[in-house]
Structure formats: structure tokens, C-alpha cells
Amino acid sequence: MSVRARFAPSPTGALHIGGVRTAIFNWLFTRHYKGKFILRIEDTDRTRSTEESIAEILDAMKWLGLDWDEGPFRQSDRLSIYQSNAQKLLKVGKAYRCYCSQEELERRRKEAEKQGRVYRYEGICRNIKSHPSGRPFAIRLTTPELGSIEVEDLIRGTIVFDAKEIDDFIIQKTDGFPTYNFAVVIDDATMDITHVIRGDDHIANTPKQVLIYEALSHEIPKFAHVSTILGSDKAKLSKRHGATSVVAYREMGYLPEALVNYLCRLGWSYGDQEIFPKEELIEKFTLENVGKSPAVFNPEKLLWLNGWYIRNKPADEIAQLVIPFLKKKGLNVTLDERLIKIVSILRERAKTLVELANSADYFFVDEVKYEDAAKKKFLSAETLPIFETLLEKLSSLVEFTVLELQNIFGEITEKRGIKLVQVAQPVRVALTGGTVSPGIFEVMEILGKEKVIERLKKAVHHISRS
RNA sequence: GGCCCCUUCGUCUAGAGGUCAGGACGUUGCCCUCUCAAGGCAGAAACACGGGUUCGAGUCCCGUAGGGGCCGCCA
Numbered sequence: 001m002s003v004r005a006r007f008a009p010s011p012t013g014a015l016h017i018g019g020v021r022t023a024i025f026n027w028l029f030t031r032h033y034k035g036k037f038i039l040r041i042e043d044t045d046r047t048r049s050t051e052e053s054i055a056e057i058l059d060a061m062k063w064l065g066l067d068w069d070e071g072p073f074r075q076s077d078r079l080s081i082y083q084s085n086a087q088k089l090l091k092v093g094k095a096y097r098c099y100c101s102q103e104e105l106e107r108r109r110k111e112a113e114k115q116g117r118v119y120r121y122e123g124i125c126r127n128i129k130s131h132p133s134g135r136p137f138a139i140r141l142t143t144p145e146l147g148s149i150e151v152e153d154l155i156r157g158t159i160v161f162d163a164k165e166i167d168d169f170i171i172q173k174t175d176g177f178p179t180y181n182f183a184v185v186i187d188d189a190t191m192d193i194t195h196v197i198r199g200d201d202h203i204a205n206t207p208k209q210v211l212i213y214e215a216l217s218h219e220i221p222k223f224a225h226v227s228t229i230l231g232s233d234k235a236k237l238s239k240r241h242g243a244t245s246v247v248a249y250r251e252m253g254y255l256p257e258a259l260v261n262y263l264c265r266l267g268w269s270y271g272d273q274e275i276f277p278k279e280e281l282i283e284k285f286t287l288e289n290v291g292k293s294p295a296v297f298n299p300e301k302l303l304w305l306n307g308w309y310i311r312n313k314p315a316d317e318i319a320q321l322v323i324p325f326l327k328k329k330g331l332n333v334t335l336d337e338r339l340i341k342i343v344s345i346l347r348e349r350a351k352t353l354v355e356l357a358n359s360a361d362y363f364f365v366d367e368v369k370y371e372d373a374a375k376k377k378f379l380s381a382e383t384l385p386i387f388e389t390l391l392e393k394l395s396s397l398v399e400f401t402v403l404e405l406q407n408i409f410g411e412i413t414e415k416r417g418i419k420l421v422q423v424a425q426p427v428r429v430a431l432t433g434g435t436v437s438p439g440i441f442e443v444m445e446i447l448g449k450e451k452v453i454e455r456l457k458k459a460v461h462h463i464s465r466s
Numbered sequence: 467g468g469c470c471c472c473u474u475c476g477u478c479u480a481g482a483g484g485u486c487a488g489g490a491c492g493u494u495g496c497c498c499u500c501u502c503a504a505g506g507c508a509g510a511a512a513c514a515c516g517g518g519u520u521c522g523a524g525u526c527c528c529g530u531a532g533g534g535g536c537c538g539c540c541a
Contacts, residue, residue: 010541044540045541098539102539105539118467170539177539179540200472201534203536204471205536227534228534234534235534265478265479267479269478270480272480272489274479274491292473294472295477300492301491303491304491304492307504311504359502421499421500421501435502438502438503439501440501441500
């Protein structure tokens with residue numbers, strides 16, 4: 001039988017980095033074994049679930065390239081399925097109606113707590129004979145009192161729970177809605193999920209779920225509990241550690257492959273390899289190489305990886321991707337040869353698409369603005385003669401190329417007995433407004449003769465005026 | 467409190483009884499160099515602790531400590 005795994009987020013907010021990693025693991029697992037990846041929205045929390053959140057989750061999944069084969073299913077569409085299964089369990093005596101009031105149970109829980117005990121439902125309604133008509137009831141699973149429940153975990157090995165730890169828990173609430181554990185099992189069972197890969201915060205739920213499978217006489221899937229992603233203080237990763245939503249990373253100029261590559265390496269490894277193109281991830285990903293210990297999210301490493309992908313993806317693709325960021329800055333650009341050239345020289349020093357866009361201004365504006373410090377340091381009287389000879393030589397230049405420009409600068413530095421930096425920096429300020437840019441000859445070539453001369457002249461005016 | 471999970475450089479990790487404990491991010495120094503990056507080279511940096519088992523333990527067992535999770539008619 002082919003492998004079937006699922007990702008089941010609850011749409012109560014943005015798609016979280018931690019959630020995405022389990023999505024990635026599930027996706028890779030199914031792709032590696034050529035199985036099916038199912039998307040299911042756990043939206044039974046009526047008050048906290050929102051349509052916007054569902055849309056965002058789907059959007060983020062698509063952006064990351066995590067395509068699904070079935071779904072998205074919604075638990076809210078499946079109410080009758082849960083109810084009929086609960087009825088079935090009732091009928092075969094694996095579950096029973098419980099008429100205990102919530103207030104009463106709450107009282108007992110408090111009482112137990114006071115005595116330092118953990119409250120477990122005593123099974124008061126377990127053997128009730130007459131069913132009071134018209135009274136609301138919840139449905140509880142009849143659980144074993146003795147023995148142990150073993151959970152086979154592909155990452156952690158066998159985990160054993162004492163049956164005494166588990167009471168007759170509720171599977172259907174008084175309002176007819178399923179409880180979480182019940183809905184999950186019914187869904188996974190009816191969707192024929194073979195492998196449940198999820199966060200380790202679900203370990204404690206697993207014995208209960210196993211019990212439900214057994215009551216249903218349904219085959220138990222294989223479980224794999226992945227450890228939590230932590231923040232720098234080793235507490236569970238949350239907003240206070242910085243951005244945690246996928247959409248936020250997209251907006252900060254991260255590439256989906258960098259995020260997938262990074263997140264995947266958090267808890268999974270393949271020898272010493274760090275860079276994994278998607279195809280290679282699919283080929284190499286197995287649960288065997290997933291670690292057990294929790295991992296601290298390290299933004300610097302993600303940033304490094306993002307820089308790596310920016311530098312190594314085909315330049316035209318990066319150009320295409322940076323366009324929205326340039327437009328956001330009010331720069332009107334289109335994908336053409338010039339943009340690709342610009343991107344290919346700028347991307348060496350950008351770690352995000354935002355940085356890349358921010359470093360590109362001077363190629364698109366009509367007039368450069370000088371940075372104060374740069375202007376003060378390099379646009380001074382002594383550079384005036386240099387600019388003048390440069391202008392002279394440039395205007396007679398036919399081939400405005402890196403090579404020719406190099407020659408001209410060489411002539412100037414040689415004649416004046418100065419270093420290249422003494423020419424390059426002032427020119428850089430004149431052309432870009434700042435002291436940092438790609439190689440000055442490359443910048444000049446892309447800017448073109450006309451623009452270069454125009455900007456140098458402007459710089460000359462500026463110096464003369466002050 | 468009960469139950470469960472986890473523990474190798476600051477961080478991600480390799481390691482499946484015998485290694486100078488390897489790689490990566492970050493960090494330090496040097497090289498390259500028109501600035502900034504990128505790149506190259508070199509360095510500092512770890513087996514939580516205590517007992518066993520074994521000729522030999524990061525690796526196996528048992529404790530301890532620390533971190534985390536779950537204990538709802540929440541998901």
C-alpha cells in the first residue's frame with residue numbers, strides 16, 4: 001500500500017514556521033515514497049478559525065511549493081462522519097453516554113487537585129442502565145483499566161503508557177461536536193493515513209488516539225513525533241522571538257527554497273551537506289535521519305542560506321523575483337537584459353530580496369542623492385581635476401565597456417601617481433551617491449556613457465558650488 | 467504534582483564501542499581587493515553530571531540535574 005501522510009493545521013492565525021516544518025516533513029516523506037500528501041484544515045474551533053487564515057495557509061503552502069494531492073478537507077464539513085462513528089462505538093459498547101454536568105466534573109477536578117491528585121473520570125456513567133430522556137449527554141470512550149498502551153514511534157522508538165493514566169475521556173461533546181482527539185482519529189482513519197508525522201506536543205495524545213483506533217478496529221498508523229522548534233532562549237518559538245509566519249519571511253525577501261532548505265535541516269540532516277535543492281531533498285529525506293532533540297531557530301543561518309540561493313539561482317529568476325520589491329519602492333521596472341545585468345552584479349552582496357532592491361536605486365532614479373558622509377569625504381576640491389580629465393577621456397570613448405574603462409582609470413592613476421581607490425571612490429559617490437557598490441567599472445558599463453557623464457558633470461558642479 | 471519526551475562547540479548537526487570528536491552558521495585573524503560583499507586559508511569553540519558494563523564509551527545500562535510537552539465537553 002502506498003504511503004499517505006497529511007498536514008492538518010488549524011486556521012487560527014498565520015502559518016507558523018514550526019507548523020511549516022512539519023508540513024515540509026510530511027510533504028517530503030510522501031514525495032520520497034511516491035505517496036499522497038493530504039491537506040486538512042482543522043477548523044472545529046468555531047470562535048478562533050477564520051477564512052482569512054485558511055486563505056493565508058493555502059497561499060503560503062503554494063508559495064513554498066508544497067503541493068497537495070487531496071484536500072483541503074475541512075473538519076467542519078465532516079460533522080456527520082464523527083457523529084455516526086461515535087454512534088457506532090456506542091452501539092458496540094465501546095463508548096457510553098455520560099450525563100455528568102460540567103460543573104460537577106469541575107468540582108471533582110478541583111477537589112482532586114487540592115489533594116494533590118490528578119483527576120481522572122471515575123466512570124460514574126459507565127454502567128448506567130436507564131437513559132434519562134431529554135437530558136444532554138457527552139459520549140465517553142470505554143478505556144481499559146489495566147495493562148499498557150504502546151505507541152510505536154518511528155523517531156523515538158516504543159513509548160509505553162500505563163492504561164491507568166488514561167481515563168474514559170470524552171469523544172463527543174454535549175453539543176454534538178467531536179473532541180479533538182476523536183476528530184483526528186476519525187479523519188486519519190477515513191482518509192487512510194498511513195503515517196502521522198506531527199509535533200512532539202502530541203505525544204501525550206497518542207495513547208488516547210490509539211485507544212480510539214482499537215475501539216474502531218481500525219489499523220493503527222505509524223507515528224513519528226518531530227521535536228519542537230525553540231527560540232534563542234530555548235522556549236518554544238513564538239512571536240516574541242521575531243517573525244514566525246511564512247508570509248512575513250516572504251515579505252522580508254526570503255526565497256521559498258531557502259526557507260524550505262533551512263527548516264528541513266532543523267532536525268533533519270544528511271551527513272555534512274547543508275545545501276539541498278528540492279529534488280535532492282526528496283531523494284534523500286527519510287525519517288531515519290530526523291533527530292529527536294528540539295532545535296533552536298537560528299535566523300543568521302537562514303539569512304546565510306537565503307544569500308546563497310540569491311547568489312546561485314539563475315540571475316533572470318532572481319530578477320523576476322525582485323521586481324515586486326523594486327515596484328514597492330516606487331521604481332518602475334520591467335524584466336529585461338539590463339535588469340538581469342544589474343541583478344547579477346548586485347546579488348553578490350544581498351542576503352534578501354529587500355536588500356537587493358534597496359541597493360539598486362541609483363540604476364533607476366533620474367538623479368542620485370549623495371549620502372552626507374560620502375559627499376563630505378569624496379566630493380572635495382582635490383577630486384575636481386580628476387573628474388575633469390575623466391570626463392574628457394570618457395566623452396571620446398566609443399566602447400563603453402569594463403575593459404576600456406579599466407584602461408582609462410589606469411592611465412589616470414599612473415599619470416598622477418595615485419591609487420585606484422582615490423579615483424574609484426569619488427566616482428562611486430558621483431554615480432551611486434554612496435561609498436558601497438559593485439565594481440565601479442561594471443556599474444559604469446550598465447549605467448552607460450550618457451548617464452555616467454551626466455552624473456560626473458553634476459558632481460563637478462556640486463563641488464564647484466561648495 | 468503525575469505521566470511522557472529530550473541533552474555533542476554560542477546555534478544547526480555528523481558520529482550507529484577504538485576518530486587528533488567532523489562539517490555548517492556565527493565569531494577571530496590573514497589573503498584577495500576600487501568600496502562593500504562574495505571567495506580562499508587559518509584559529510578559538512562541544513560529548514550536562516555521577517555511577518556501572520567493557521581491554522576500551524559521545525556511542526550500551528542505571529541514576530541525578532537541566533530543558534520541554536501533556537494532564538479540559540481547547541485544538
